[in-house]
Amino acid sequence: MVTANTELGYNSKVEGGVIVSRADAAINWIRTNSMWPMPMGLACCAIELMAVGGARFDIARFGAEVMRFSPRQSDCMIVAGTVTYKMAPQVRRIYDQMCAPKWVIAMGACASSGGMYRSYSTLQGVDRIVPVDVYVSGCPPRPEALLDALMKLQAKVRAEPASRRLLSA
Amino acid sequence: MSVEVLTALKAKFPQVSDRPSADHPAVDVPRADLVEVLRYLRDEHAFDLLMDLTAIDWAQCASPRFTMVYHLLSTTRAGSYMRVAVACAGSEIEPTSPSVVHLWAGANWHERECFDMFGIKFEGHPDLRRILMWDGYPYHPLRKEFPLAGIETVLPVADIAEETGAKVIAAPMAGGPFVAISGEINLTEAEPRAKDESWSDRAARPDQTALRQVKE
Numbered sequence: 001m002v003t004a005n006t007e008l009g010y011n012s013k014v015e016g017g018v019i020v021s022r023a024d025a026a027i028n029w030i031r032t033n034s035m036w037p038m039p040m041g042l043a044c045c046a047i048e049l050m051a052v053g054g055a056r057f058d059i060a061r062f063g064a065e066v067m068r069f070s071p072r073q074s075d076c077m078i079v080a081g082t083v084t085y086k087m088a089p090q091v092r093r094i095y096d097q098m099c100a101p102k103w104v105i106a107m108g109a110c111a112s113s114g115g116m117y118r119s120y121s122t123l124q125g126v127d128r129i130v131p132v133d134v135y136v137s138g139c140p141p142r143p144e145a146l147l148d149a150l151m152k153l154q155a156k157v158r159a160e161p162a163s164r165r166l167l168s169a
Numbered sequence: 170m171s172v173e174v175l176t177a178l179k180a181k182f183p184q185v186s187d188r189p190s191a192d193h194p195a196v197d198v199p200r201a202d203l204v205e206v207l208r209y210l211r212d213e214h215a216f217d218l219l220m221d222l223t224a225i226d227w228a229q230c231a232s233p234r235f236t237m238v239y240h241l242l243s244t245t246r247a248g249s250y251m252r253v254a255v256a257c258a259g260s261e262i263e264p265t266s267p268s269v270v271h272l273w274a275g276a277n278w279h280e281r282e283c284f285d286m287f288g289i290k291f292e293g294h295p296d297l298r299r300i301l302m303w304d305g306y307p308y309h310p311l312r313k314e315f316p317l318a319g320i321e322t323v324l325p326v327a328d329i330a331e332e333t334g335a336k337v338i339a340a341p342m343a344g345g346p347f348v349a350i351s352g353e354i355n356l357t358e359a360e361p362r363a364k365d366e367s368w369s370d371r372a373a374r375p376d377q378t379a380l381r382q383v384k385e
Contacts, residue, residue: 085337086303089326092333118340120310120319121302128335 023163031075031101031162032154033063038074038098040091043081045108045140057143062150071097076153077130078146082110083123092129101165103157105149106132109139171251174214182206188254195252203255204267207239211272216241216249219273222280224257224287226313233257235264235289257289268293286311318342 037059041049052059059065068074071094083091095104106126109115112135114124126132133156134149141149171194179185182202188195198206210216220240227234233256243249257264268291269276280291281300288309291297298304303325308315318339324330 086301086325088335089324089329092329093326096332114340118342119317120308120315120337120340122340123335124338124340129329129333 024161027162027166028158028160032157034066035062035064035076035103035150035154035157036066036068036074037064038071038077038094039067039069040077040079040094041081042079042083042087042091043110045080045111048140048143048146049078049080049107052143052146057147059147059150062147062154064150071095072099074098075101076103076105076150078105078107079111079126079130079132080107080140082115082117083126083129084121085123086121088123088126088129091126095130101157101160101162103133103153104130105134105136105146105153107136107146107149108141109137112137115139171249174210174249174251177214178206178210181209188252190252193250193252195254198253198255200255200258200266203237203253204269204272207241207253207269207272210241210251210253214249215243215245216251218242218244219269219275219279220250222269222276222283224283224289224311226287226311228313229261234261235266235287237266237283237289239269259290263288263290265290265292267291270294285309288312 039046039049051057053065053067064076071077075098077095077098079091095102104126106112110117110122111126112132114122116139118124123129134153136145136149138145175187175194175196178196182198182205184199184202185206186197188197196206218241220242222237222239225236225238227236235257237255237257239253239255241249241251241253255266257266259265264287266289268280270280270291270293277295278300280294281296281298283289284291284294284297285299285301286309299306302310305325307322308320310319316339318341319337321339322337324333324335324337330336
């Protein structure tokens with residue numbers, strides 16, 4: 001990009017290759033813009049999750065397009081779909097295998113509250129087994145709603161006291 | 170086609186009787202003859218496909234309590250579809266029925282599902298385990314005495330149950346079953362859970378367990 005005024009940007013001749021910032025800001029900036037999702041696709045919401053990954057909605061704009069099918073490499077579990085009691089222990093097991101810091105998005109009515117499945121077989125909200133950061137309403141939610149949830153989560157991560165937690169761990 | 174099958178079937182097995190049916194022909198078969206009748210239909214009348222195998226729970230105290238229904242289809246003779254019904258043997262708690270896996274291999278998972286949902290023991294089944302609910306689940310959900318919401322029990326995996334403190338609960342019916350009443354225009358009020366006050370914005374969710382947040 002060509003601009004007329006070159007004085008407004010960062011100038012290494014003036015500042016000597018050093019940027020002063022808060023550790024929290026730097027760490028959170030990295031975390032928010034490379035949030036790799038663990039696609040826990042359990043039902044029809046997973047179809048919308050796939051749409052979010054496609055070109056039209058393009059979750060890559062937020063640095064979260066790298067769907068990791070290994071919990072060891074992922075930061076944010078997107079629980080997309082109905083969690084049955086039979087599946088619930090496996091969801092928790094995969095959450096436990098993710099490295100901290102980690103976040104959870106409950107995508108859709110089923111993952112958030114059991115949805116329309118008020119029955120003997122369905123976990124009544126994935127927050128009974130894992131701590132959820134963002135809930136998305138909808139059955140299934142529009143892809144834009146999931147992108148909004150991701151932005152909300154990024155805003156939440158930006159406000160975290162990352163360096164203090166790192167030092168106290 | 171179906172009339173000929175019924176005539177031939179009744180000529181060979183006089184103990185078979187007609188069963189009321191709105192569409193396809195259906196017959197009642199005594200328990201002892203079930204496997205022979207099904208084998209005869211498969212081999213002599215080309216019912217080569219077992220479409221479905223399911224059970225009816227007539228109610229507690231009914232006799233017989235459980236009836237098995239077999240849906241048969243012929244893929245070679247057009248329009249051949251029939252049902253065979255047979256009462257289950259055994260007690261109300263542990264009904265039994267002969268397995269037909271040796272006639273149609275596809276009956277395997279159908280019988281496992283039927284065992285899972287109704288608790289019918291299929292004698293001669295090669296691998297009679299639950300198929301939908303997990304091993305060790307103590308109930309059979311499609312039986313009449315089982316409530317839709319479920320009955321409280323423990324999660325399938327013990328260490329996860331201990332770690333999370335979660336358990337299988339009777340689902341909050343929240344004013345449901347989940348059916349909207351027709352004619353109610355205001356959807357916020359028509360929604361069944363709008364009538365429920367046990368779990369709303371104003372009242373806390375019942376038996377919500379506080380989860381341990383994982384520290385970084």
